[in-house]
Amino acid sequence: MTRPPPPARPSLKVVEINLDTGRENVVIISRRSKALRPEIFRGFSRVELRRNSKMLLATLLITDDDALVAPDAIGLSEPAFRRFAEPAGSLVTVTPAASPDSLDAVRGKIHGRTLSAAEIGAIIDDLTHYRYSDMEIAAFLISSAGFMTSDELLALVGAMARAGTQLRWNDPIVVDKHCIGGIPGNRTSMVMVPIVAAHGLTIPKTSSRAITSPAGTADTMEVLARVDVGVDEMKEVVAACRGCMVWGGHVNLSPADDILISVERPLGLDTREQMVASIMSKKLAAGSTHLLIDLPVGPASKLTNAMEAMRLRKLFEFVGDHFGISVEVITTDGRQPIGHGIGPVLEAHDVMAVLANEAAAPADLREKSLRLAAHLLEYDPQLRGGSGYARARELLDSGAALKQMQKIMDAQGPSTCRSDLGTSTFDVVASTDGTISGIDCLQLNRLARTAGAPIDKGAGIRLFKKIGDRVEQGEPLYRVYAFDTPESGLAAAAAKANSGYAIQDRQHVTCEVTR
């Protein structure tokens, strides 16, 4: 053994390492570092960086490469460098980090204890300030996935809503709509927001981008206008147009939700309580007073039967009542895609066709949007009960909604995306005569993503047939659009999707269609 180094801990010089480590703060030190004895830190330990009153918790990696990090330096990954916000060359002290204090509460929860509102608040505060490692976030999520009391749920929603931007509007009625997702082409917000805003209600809509689907509302709206908008600009758009459709990413509503989702998703965690906390914390932070929730029920939706939908409805209403948000929950048909198109450009076409009252516009998207708009319009005390639907139709048919959409698009600014359709196409055809008896939304989502959506805005699927339609053998069911993909590649992808359509012949025997 060589002579041990003195235990005094000199400072290390901050250098930035060009490494995107996402939500996790990562730092790198040399195995010959002067400040630590790295041999006592196993890989992926946690350390605490301090400079004056600033503190950062980070995961530690070790290197032998002086060119990467010299022995007198500490490398901060790009997100850690940004969050620590001290210039390169600053001197910091580094010590082994204890877990954040709030992790004691998580340990209690693991062993069956109920958490107080203060404990949940401390957990969310630490989460939001990136003090939890991935495994600590997982520990919190899993400890809560098994069981959560209603008081814990309320405390969680409140803490999450308070942790980021909190929008407040000078308006007694601020309406919003949320769909729990899963149904391709379901772009009702983009029809309904212009209708509701044209009527005069305030509807400041933030949307997400697709994570596992071929398009989120923000991806599709981006074909028509800029969506990458901050809080102040969003307020200006709403002041001018009563409504907006922007990406939520820059508005920072309930940032803890984004962090929790980024761990829930890879772990495949999906509980009612976590879904309700996610949605309600964002709506509470957005300043909504009246909220309509769309629960599609169908084999590809998060809800597969009416009983589950009822349980979820009760939970949304319970949380809404507590926070003074009027929540209305409706179940809708989630058996098949809405509209003709799947993918940003194709969906944007559907939306504009409905708003422009084109003859070829998809009737299902129009009807569902009118139905949802009707619910929202009836929050207006000036409107006679039951007349919401007629008013919505009037605003759509008269062109007022289309005019409002143009106004919103102008206020948000022009799109910078390509809006052309994929040039490489492939048709999937029926292998037998019969009636369409089912459409597998998950298969079509996967196929549209394989074709390039949502990154390639013009990639996706145009549906020619829906459930109940008659088809003859060889008749096209849908067309796949992509860029730079040979027809053979699309054919292979479509074959892998096994067409996604079920056709029932006259003898009522179901058979899968493939090509």
Place this chain on the structure above:
Amino acid sequence: MTRPPPPARPSLKVVEINLDTGRENVVIISRRSKALRPEIFRGFSRVELRRNSKMLLATLLITDDDALVAPDAIGLSEPAFRRFAEPAGSLVTVTPAASPDSLDAVRGKIHGRTLSAAEIGAIIDDLTHYRYSDMEIAAFLISSAGFMTSDELLALVGAMARAGTQLRWNDPIVVDKHCIGGIPGNRTSMVMVPIVAAHGLTIPKTSSRAITSPAGTADTMEVLARVDVGVDEMKEVVAACRGCMVWGGHVNLSPADDILISVERPLGLDTREQMVASIMSKKLAAGSTHLLIDLPVGPASKLTNAMEAMRLRKLFEFVGDHFGISVEVITTDGRQPIGHGIGPVLEAHDVMAVLANEAAAPADLREKSLRLAAHLLEYDPQLRGGSGYARARELLDSGAALKQMQKIMDAQGPSTCRSDLGTSTFDVVASTDGTISGIDCLQLNRLARTAGAPIDKGAGIRLFKKIGDRVEQGEPLYRVYAFDTPESGLAAAAAKANSGYAIQDRQHVTCEVTR
């Protein structure tokens, strides 16, 4: 938007990145990579590398720095490079990775389902092959921490034991001893192994290094002999000497245990079931037939009362019965350190003093070691029941145990460590007259680590007083040893430890001693 790249996925060239990422496989690609669209991979996503039939699951980081990883390359962290075992420059394909299949079972467990032996086997297999990310390991641990059936526990122990090296000995009786830890200076194995081996029983002992304590048995043995020994060499030592005392790190018994512990520890998880699975899987893999378990009960031990110890005893016996290991569990006094020394060199002095029957040898270490050895010796059917203690004392007093220790040390090879004591010392003295009524093991552990143990073998604490001893004001309680640390630094550290001693005066009023 720029023209999207073609969806075909060319191969990437493997480069090694000098980055120690511990148990986690980490790979780095360029944001301009040709093979992936990194913008769809958020930081810390999981990817799958393939080359021919080889596959590696890894966590993905992204860089903009071509000097770190070029766009046509993929950087593998040092452990990932070692585990993938393909030369630099090899071409691999990279795709987004699904979770390992066994994670479905973990999700089931989170939602309260009981797991089958096959499911637990698949989880342990994936864990052992580094297919789980940190958060996935945490998910498994926490889902099991709440509740585990006895069948699940048995399946877990079996799967963990089968996952690594499985030692088998040509001997009907293979004895072992395990202490659940927490008590400084508790080096009974190093006295007991030579006694038992001198008698002629097979006792192939593997030990751990300290993780949070100032010394593990492997750290202390390393002062006297080489402990860094592989499986084949260990077998040779046992063949020659009947016993050994080597570090378990190179023997690879129950590697899943090491992986689970590396996540349990930072999360502070500590359940009976996980403790039993950890210990019993290692002993089963080690080929033990007869196992003595030492449960110290005291304020600094993992067990603070007899009821907890009883529950744990039943669980050890249950698992032992199932796997055909004869398990004996005894509770011992865990109120204070054993022996005079804390820290590798000081503890090694105690052990050798006991083996050499020196007058100044610590009586408590001698007595406890004899008591444990007595239990193990009585597993010998040749020995008359109840005569174990007398036989152990005979082997110790006659010098046979010391001779056996020398033989084992010679067989393992000479130590390469420094064995000198720390040159910088500081005495902590009693601030009042009275009787020692308590010693805080956790405080002393922390102080010994601050002084430099176990990295500095000669750092630590020598105790002058134990519980029940009379002291006068100003009389030394213990001495701290370190290297290169000024006396003032040791004084500050000792003050921070608040001495760790409680002294009761004649009026039976407890007061803390500080200096």
